Amino acid sequence: MSEYDYLFKVIVVGDGGVGKTAIAVRFAEGVFRDDYKMTIGVDFSIKTLDIQINGYGMRRVKFQIWDTGGQERFSYTRPLYYKGAVGGLVVFDLSNRRSFENLDRWFTEVAETCFSIPLILVGNKADLPDRVVARSEAEALARERNIPYYESSAKSGQSINTIFDKLGKLIVMIQEGLVIKEEEEEERKHKEYIEKYMTLADLAFQKINDANYQEALKYLKEAYKYAKEIDYKDGKKWIEEQTQLILKILKQQQAMGTQQPEIYMYCAYCNRKYRVAKIGKIRCPKCNNYLSSSA
Ligand SMILES: Nc1nc2c(ncn2[C@@H]2O[C@H](COP(=O)(O)OP(=O)(O)OP(=O)(O)O)[C@@H](O)[C@H]2O)c(=O)[nH]1
Numbered sequence: 001m002s003e004y005d006y007l008f009k010v011i012v013v014g015d016g017g018v019g020k021t022a023i024a025v026r027f028a029e030g031v032f033r034d035d036y037k038m039t040i041g042v043d044f045s046i047k048t049l050d051i052q053i054n055g056y057g058m059r060r061v062k063f064q065i066w067d068t069g070g071q072e073r074f075s076y077t078r079p080l081y082y083k084g085a086v087g088g089l090v091v092f093d094l095s096n097r098r099s100f101e102n103l104d105r106w107f108t109e110v111a112e113t114c115f116s117i118p119l120i121l122v123g124n125k126a127d128l129p130d131r132v133v134a135r136s137e138a139e140a141l142a143r144e145r146n147i148p149y150y151e152s153s154a155k156s157g158q159s160i161n162t163i164f165d166k167l168g169k170l171i172v173m174i175q176e177g178l179v180i181k182e183e184e185e186e187e188r189k190h191k192e193y194i195e196k197y198m199t200l201a202d203l204a205f206q207k208i209n210d211a212n213y214q215e216a217l218k219y220l221k222e223a224y225k226y227a228k229e230i231d232y233k234d235g236k237k238w239i240e241e242q243t244q245l246i247l248k249i250l251k252q253q254q255a256m257g258t259q260q261p262e263i264y265m266y267c268a269y270c271n272r273k274y275r276v277a278k279i280g281k282i283r284c285p286k287c288n289n290y291l292s293s294s295a
């Protein structure tokens with residue numbers, strides 16, 4: 001049996017001095033060194049990690065970390081080291097504004113060689129008191145690029161293992177097609193919830209037609225849960241309209257102590273009639289078209 005399930009080449013990029021080597025060494029050897037020894041070309045670290053892939057079991061991942069020199073003078077040769085990488089860390093120094101402002105350059109440099117590999121944005125040196133980049137700024141950038149963001153300290157060890165665990169997860173999920181499976185699962189859930197919504201909305205409407213408003217409210221509330229879960233805006237709007245309408249009817253009924261006159265509206269598409277409180281802009285629960293006041 002192999003000693004690991006995967007061997008992943010990952011790159012660590014970012015301005016000179018942000019702590020790329022310190023992060024790689026902390027992860028691989030569990031130590032931190034204060035002195036700065038600029039990386040010339042590339043340094044290597046190796047470390048194996050057992051990673052739990054949510055719902056899919058454990059994978060033993062061997063990371064081969066290509067920790068590149070961030071200094072400007074290596075910019076011509078650096079992309080040569082990116083070839084074949086399946087993931088990476090883009091690192092800046094929380095106490096160095098310029099290293100944050102330069103991030104776009106790093107994303108571009110990586111993208112030119114590696115097509116769309118999973119990356120993680122890392123704000124390092126979180127242990128220092130004089131940070132000049134706010135968490136919210138970095139989070140906004142990560143959101144824009146749709147990647148995770150972590151704040152780390154190679155000195156204290158903060159988040160170092162978590163970052164590689166996350167990176168490994170992302171790469172495994174891509175390699176095993178689990179990302180696609182998750183998307184399919186989303187799609188399936190969407191379909192299922194739309195169907196549930198439709199059934200409940202229809203039941204609610206039947207109750208409204210029967211003037212059984214309390215029951216109708218119950219179904220509307222249930223239907224709303226599904227519409228909300230998948231952010232089905234039209235569905236939510238329809239339920240809100242119907243609920244308002246029912247509450248109005250109930251209020252009027254209470255005030256008058258009598259039954260409402262029977263007012264109907266019609267859906268020309270579904271050929272159905274619905275009882276309403278008053279003529280207005282009301283949508284059909286079946287096809288979402290506006291109802292008309294005459295058959
Ligand atoms: N306080 C603190 N210092 C750190 C941290 N990480 C790195 N350093 C220090 O920052 C300096 C630069 O760290 P390196 O890891 O060598 O930086 P690098 O990004 O590899 O730099 P290049 O190889 O030139 O691209 C060193 O003196 C480290 O000790 C950290 O998390 N906290």
Ligand SMILES: [Mg+2]
Pocket residue numbers: 020021022037038039067068069070
């Ligand atoms: Mg280095």
